[in-house]
Amino acid sequence: xxxxxxxxxxxxxxxxxxxxxxxxxxxxxxxxxxxxxxxxxxxxxxxxxxxxxxxxxxxxxxxxxxxxxxxxxxxxxxxxxxxxxxxxxxxxxxxxxxxxxxxxxxxxxxxxxxxxxxxxxxxxxxxxxxxxxxxxxxxxx
Amino acid sequence: xxxxxxxxxxxxxxxxxxxxxxxxxxxxxxxxxxxxxxxxxxxxxxxxxxxxxxxxxxxxxxxxxxxxxxxxxxxxxxxxxxxxxxxxxxxxxxxxxxxxxxxxxxxxxxxxxxxxxxxxxxxxxxxxxxxxxxxxxxxxxxxxxxxxxxxxxxxxxxxxxxxxxxxxxxxxxxxxxxxxxxxxxxxxxxxxxxxxxxxxxxxxxxxxxxxxxxxxxxxxxxxxxxxxxxxxxxxxxxxxxxxxxxxxxxxxxxxxxxxxxxxxxxxxxxxxxxxxxxxxxxxxxxxxxxxxxxxxxxxxxxxxxxxxxxxxxxxxxxxxxxxxxxxxxxxxxxxxxxxxxxxxxxxxxxxxxxxxxxxxxxxxxxxxxxxxxxxxxxxxxxxxxxxxxxxxxxxxxxxxx
Numbered sequence: 001x002x003x004x005x006x007x008x009x010x011x012x013x014x015x016x017x018x019x020x021x022x023x024x025x026x027x028x029x030x031x032x033x034x035x036x037x038x039x040x041x042x043x044x045x046x047x048x049x050x051x052x053x054x055x056x057x058x059x060x061x062x063x064x065x066x067x068x069x070x071x072x073x074x075x076x077x078x079x080x081x082x083x084x085x086x087x088x089x090x091x092x093x094x095x096x097x098x099x100x101x102x103x104x105x106x107x108x109x110x111x112x113x114x115x116x117x118x119x120x121x122x123x124x125x126x127x128x129x130x131x132x133x134x135x136x137x138x139x140x141x
Numbered sequence: 142x143x144x145x146x147x148x149x150x151x152x153x154x155x156x157x158x159x160x161x162x163x164x165x166x167x168x169x170x171x172x173x174x175x176x177x178x179x180x181x182x183x184x185x186x187x188x189x190x191x192x193x194x195x196x197x198x199x200x201x202x203x204x205x206x207x208x209x210x211x212x213x214x215x216x217x218x219x220x221x222x223x224x225x226x227x228x229x230x231x232x233x234x235x236x237x238x239x240x241x242x243x244x245x246x247x248x249x250x251x252x253x254x255x256x257x258x259x260x261x262x263x264x265x266x267x268x269x270x271x272x273x274x275x276x277x278x279x280x281x282x283x284x285x286x287x288x289x290x291x292x293x294x295x296x297x298x299x300x301x302x303x304x305x306x307x308x309x310x311x312x313x314x315x316x317x318x319x320x321x322x323x324x325x326x327x328x329x330x331x332x333x334x335x336x337x338x339x340x341x342x343x344x345x346x347x348x349x350x351x352x353x354x355x356x357x358x359x360x361x362x363x364x365x366x367x368x369x370x371x372x373x374x375x376x377x378x379x380x381x382x383x384x385x386x387x388x389x390x391x392x393x394x395x396x397x398x399x400x401x402x403x404x405x406x407x408x409x410x411x412x413x414x415x416x417x418x419x420x421x422x423x424x425x426x427x428x429x430x431x432x433x434x435x436x437x438x439x440x441x442x443x444x445x446x447x448x449x450x451x452x453x454x455x456x457x458x459x460x461x462x463x464x465x466x467x468x469x470x471x472x473x474x475x476x477x478x479x480x481x482x483x484x485x486x487x488x489x490x491x492x493x494x495x496x497x498x499x500x501x502x503x504x505x506x507x508x509x510x511x512x513x514x515x516x517x518x519x520x521x522x523x524x525x526x527x528x529x530x531x532x533x534x535x536x537x538x539x540x541x542x
Contacts (some may be wrong), residue, residue, distance in 0.1 A: 030484075106487050110480030117476070 008072070009064065011126040015079065016060030018119045022086050023053025025115055030107035033097055042096040042104035048089045049112060056082055056119065073130050079123045087116035149458045159430055164466045166426070167512060170419040171470025175508040176478045177412040179496065181405065182504065183482055187492030188401055190318050192394055197271065197361035198370055200388040201228070201377065207386035210359065214390055221246065223356040228381050229265075232360060235376045237368035242268040245333065246358040247340075259295065259304075260325045263333050271361060272327060276313045286332040288312045294323035302326065305336075305343040317494065401491060420515050427459075427523035439532035448528060455524050456517075463516035467509040474508075475501070 026032045026049050032042035059075050059082070066072060090096050090112050096104040153160050202210040206222040229243040247261040264272060266284050276290060284290065289302055289309045297311040304326065317323060328336055364373050374387060441451055479495065486493025496504065 103487070106483040107481075110484065114477060114480055 004069075007126075007129055008067070011122065011129075012060055012064030014060075014122050015063055015119070015126075016057050018115060018122065019053050019055070019057025019060050021053070022056060022112070022115050022119070023050045025049065025053075025111045026104075026108050030103070030111040032104040032108050033102050040097055040104075041094055042090075042102075042108065045090045045094045045096055045104075045108070045112075048094060049086065052082055052086055052089070056086075069130060073127065076123055076127045076130065079119070083116055083119040083123060086119065087113055149454060149461055152458060153461055160462070162426060163423075163430075163462045164469065166419045166422045167463055167466025167516060168470040168473065170416060170423070170515070171467035171508055171512045172473050172477075173412060173415045173419070173470075174511055175471045175474035175504060177408055178504050178508065179474060179478055179501070180485060181408055182500070183493050183495050184401060184404065184486075184489075184491055186496075187486065187494040188397065190316075190494055191397065191492045197390050198364050199362040199374070200390055201232075201360040201362065201385045202358075202388060204384035204386050207388055210386070210388045211393060214388065214393060223358055224360070224383055224385070225356065226381075226383050227357065228383065228385075229268075229357060229360055231380055232362060232377065233268075235373060235380065237365050237373050237376075238362060239365045239368075240268065240270050240363045241360060242270055243357040243360045244271075245330070245356060247336075259292075261304075261336070262325055262327050263330045263336075264327055266329050270363065272315070276315055284312055284329045286329065286335060288329075290315065290327040292323040292325040293317040295326065305339045307339050318492070397491065404489060404491070416515070420519055423516065424519040424523070427520045428526070431523035431527045435527060435530065435535045438527045439530075439535035442532045443536075452524060452528075455520075455527070459516060459520045459524075460513065463513045464509065466516075467512035470512070471505045471508050 021029075026042070026046035032046045033040060056079065059079055063072055063075055066075070085093075090109050096102070096109050098105065200210060200214070201224075203222045203224055209222065223245075229241055232238060233241045242265055245263040247263075272290065287309055289304075289311055290313045291297060291302060291311050292315050294317075295302070295314075297314075300311055301308045302311050303309075315322070315325075315327075362373065364370050370389075377385070438451055442448070479501075482493050482495040
């Protein structure tokens with residue numbers, strides 16, 4: 001029971017922090033190019049990532065607060081498409097500036113890919129831990 | 142040996158806390174070494190390519206454009222600056238000049254071939270001494286108006302490149318530079334008029350300056366060996382009517398070399414200090430666990446297991462941990478450092494050329510080798526220490542505690 005609670009705290013906090021990381025990557029950590037008059041692709045990617053990051057952080061918070069395992073499994077599953085979008089927005093759907101001398105191309109894009117891939121790994125490990133408990137539970141019955 | 146390995150693996154899986162405590166410093170150390178080697182090798186590769194690229198003694202650019210031209214030499218991003226007269230012919234007749242060549246830049250035009258914009262450069266194939274060292278295969282019959290040389294990052298389709306709706310034969314591809322030069326397309330000067338006409342027809346925005354045909358962006362000069370560059374410069378100031386700025390690529394190269402040496406010292410210092418601290422931590426952990434395992438080793442010896450077998454077991458366990466830890470550390474290196482290669486280069490203002498797959502694999506093997514050697518060294522004394530006490534003393538001491 002204690003282990004389960006620890007796992008909930010650790011993974012909930014990790015997902016919450018990663019959500020904040022996603023939101024702060026294009027704004028604070030690796031800011032996208034400054035748009036003057038014309039808004040470039042990276043501007044829209046930034047807006048989308050802020051929204052995604054906030055949603056992921058909110059799910060992380062719920063994962064911290066909610067005790068019921070089934071709900072946590074559902075929340076973790078709902079994270080997967082959001083995490084996929086973290087990577088897909090800057091690479092395919094919205095993109096960033098094309099020139100490799102632009103800060104969004106060399107900084108924001110790889111940072112978002114790394115943040116997204118970390119989240120994928122964390123979510124999959126969490127799901128594995130949650131469903132493994134389920135298997136053990138069924139076995140015991 | 143295999144059965145022993147399986148047993149050791151079981152032990153590693155069973156002892157979660159000690160495994161994590163051992164793996165963390167090993168992974169951190171490997172990450173540090175791998176990351177250091179990766180950045181170090183990429184910077185020196187970029188520097189070597191830069192040395193080859195800065196293959197001229199002097200570079201003349203229009204007045205006020207020296208800073209932009211230096212940026213072009215280092216990062217490959219070209220600017221739209223032009224001479225209004227053909228100064229190349231005048232310079233070629235000057236005393237002490239060994240070779241002169243000129244280029245014309247059309248900055249960032251979108252092309253059908255690529256998702257991103259490409260930079261178009263016109264050059265003189267007859268006088269050129271800058272491009273040829275970069276071309277992977279020699280151009281046998283010279284370059285014609287409907288032919289192009291392309292940068293490393295541009296992918297032709299069936300040996301052709303589509304630009305402004307026109308199809309051009311690709312005669313050669315340049316080697317990787319790690320800069321914006323990789324997204325350039327090179328035309329001979331003879332194609333300038335036709336390319337500008339097609340570009341304009343296809344709706345590309347051209348400035349008034351770009352529309353005038355007899356223009357040059359930069360002129361590169363190599364002086365005769367032993368001849369003073371300042372004397373050539375004096376002649377330029379006297380004979381050229383148009384004001385100009387001079388950039389000395391070789392001087393930039395030497396100052397970059399000095400800067401890079403500073404970065405190397407810092408990087409190597411960090412690896413050595415970090416490595417020494419982590420080795421000490423690794424040694425301490427080994428000592429702590431050696432002490433906690435004295436009872437276990439003593440019991441094994443009492444039950445008749447030979448010292449050699451116990452030593453083998455301890456060594457195999459250590460090697461397993463080093464292998465897993467260093468593998469993880471390198472994986473994190475690839476995951477967290479490799480994608481930021483160009484960013485590191487941009488922050489340091491240095492040319493950065495990342496490794497190929499094979500080179501990275503070699504760096505990985507090299508790192509694992511270093512980590513395993515350090516891990517074995519750190520465990521030498523603790524392993525000896527475990528056998529240092531007679532079994533009954535070890536057991537009695539444990540009992541007393």
